[in-house]
Amino acid sequence: MPIINSISNIKKDMQEWRRYLHTIPELGFEENKTSEFISKKLSDFGIEVHQNIAKTGIVGVLHGTKPGATAIGLRADMDALEMPEENHFEYKSLNNRNMHACGHDGHIAMLLGAAKYLSETKNFKGTVYFIFQPAEEGLGGGKVMVDEGLFKKFPMQTVWGMHNWPGLEVGKAAVHSGPVMASADGFKITVLGKGGHAAIPQLASDPVPVAASIISGLQTLVSRNIDPVNSAVVSVTVIKAGTASNVIPDQVLMEGTCRSMHQEDRIKLEQGIKNISINIAKASGLEAKVDYISGYPATHNTLQEASEASVIAEEVLGIDSVEKSMPPSMASEDFSYMLQEKPGAYIWLGAGNPGPGKMLHNSRYDFNDEILPLGASYWSRLVESKLS
Numbered sequence: 001m002p003i004i005n006s007i008s009n010i011k012k013d014m015q016e017w018r019r020y021l022h023t024i025p026e027l028g029f030e031e032n033k034t035s036e037f038i039s040k041k042l043s044d045f046g047i048e049v050h051q052n053i054a055k056t057g058i059v060g061v062l063h064g065t066k067p068g069a070t071a072i073g074l075r076a077d078m079d080a081l082e083m084p085e086e087n088h089f090e091y092k093s094l095n096n097r098n099m100h101a102c103g104h105d106g107h108i109a110m111l112l113g114a115a116k117y118l119s120e121t122k123n124f125k126g127t128v129y130f131i132f133q134p135a136e137e138g139l140g141g142g143k144v145m146v147d148e149g150l151f152k153k154f155p156m157q158t159v160w161g162m163h164n165w166p167g168l169e170v171g172k173a174a175v176h177s178g179p180v181m182a183s184a185d186g187f188k189i190t191v192l193g194k195g196g197h198a199a200i201p202q203l204a205s206d207p208v209p210v211a212a213s214i215i216s217g218l219q220t221l222v223s224r225n226i227d228p229v230n231s232a233v234v235s236v237t238v239i240k241a242g243t244a245s246n247v248i249p250d251q252v253l254m255e256g257t258c259r260s261m262h263q264e265d266r267i268k269l270e271q272g273i274k275n276i277s278i279n280i281a282k283a284s285g286l287e288a289k290v291d292y293i294s295g296y297p298a299t300h301n302t303l304q305e306a307s308e309a310s311v312i313a314e315e316v317l318g319i320d321s322v323e324k325s326m327p328p329s330m331a332s333e334d335f336s337y338m339l340q341e342k343p344g345a346y347i348w349l350g351a352g353n354p355g356p357g358k359m360l361h362n363s364r365y366d367f368n369d370e371i372l373p374l375g376a377s378y379w380s381r382l383v384e385s386k387l388s
């Protein structure tokens with residue numbers, strides 16, 4: 001079964017909503033106008049609206065025509081990025097600070113499209129929750145929603161997510177059985193030495209060569225500690241030390257990022273960064289302090305739900321439309337916090353090839369409106385199938 005007919009009829013509405021949202025990009029936890037717009041639409045569709053979950057987050061509640069104890073949650077993210085837009089079409093960002101460069105405007109429109117269709121047909125048994133989540137881009141709005149009792153206030157058995165995916169053809173989807181996106185952690189290492197005259201090093205404790213050894217040591221973490229079939233990254237990206245060429249500095253500060261697909265690897269990397277830094281410094285009679293900053297966990301689809309998502313995507317997009325062996329992305333996603341609590345699947349919806357400089361997080365990116373009916377049909381069929 002291809003795109004649902006009546007959804008194809010509301011493509012124009014979805015495009016209009018999407019383009020309006022594109023003009024008012026708002027950053028994480030500040031999605032006030034966006035949230036107002038969504039609430040108004042949901043109310044117009046006759047859907048019960050719960051606002052102010054994680055500040056600007058919303059949950060819409062819709063019951064099917066048949067009673068049932070089963071409930072599922074569909075999640076869209078709402079925030080934009082702090083970057084100026086370089087597009088010049090008429091619906092470009094109205095402020096020159098923020099931009100919808102990740103397509104969350106389209107994610108909102110697709111979920112609203114499904115909400116409209118489902119509120120008119122209600123051809124399901126039980127309850128669907130429309131989850132509009134703030135602050136995906138780094139601030140962890142997904143976690144805040146969970147912490148504020150999303151799954152207690154709105155009990156559901158499974159939770160589902162979707163992201164538009166430029167680079168994957170329109171009409172295709174990618175579904176992963178297991179890891180989809182990596183965990184993203186940060187670290188700060190401070191090597192504490194004792195400064196002095198650069199020509200009299202014996203009277204100082206130079207932290208610079210120690211920092212260099214630590215950086216080299218960190219390069220062995222992935223290659224010697226992680227199973228070679230698993231993916232992981234440790235990158236040192238910031239080094240700060242010294243003010244003059246003839247002065248040994250007191251300390252060196254290093255920062256970096258750490259990505260992995262599995263929790264056991266994440267723990268190994270954290271311990272490894274601490275061990276290497278502290279012990280290399282100690283071997284030279286210096287001290288190293290390590291702050292490990294845990295970010296988003298890895299996003300893992302549960303097997304059963306990944307398989308159900310594939311079946312629905314193939315129903316909507318056609319036979320052989322679902323890529324099941326695409327490598328996961330080393331980027332991260334805070335839908336992971338929801339998937340830590342409930343079974344579910346997060347799929348990538350093909351958005352076509354927009355060309356270089358127009359991919360996600362680029363200043364000339366734009367959500368591909370052609371896929372609006374595909375995403376809305378996927379959501380709707382998922383509800384009608386899971387709640388049949």
Ligand SMILES: [Zn+2]
Pocket residue numbers: 101102137360361
């Ligand atoms: Zn993004």
Ligand SMILES: [Zn+2]
Pocket residue numbers: 102103104136163
């Ligand atoms: Zn995104």
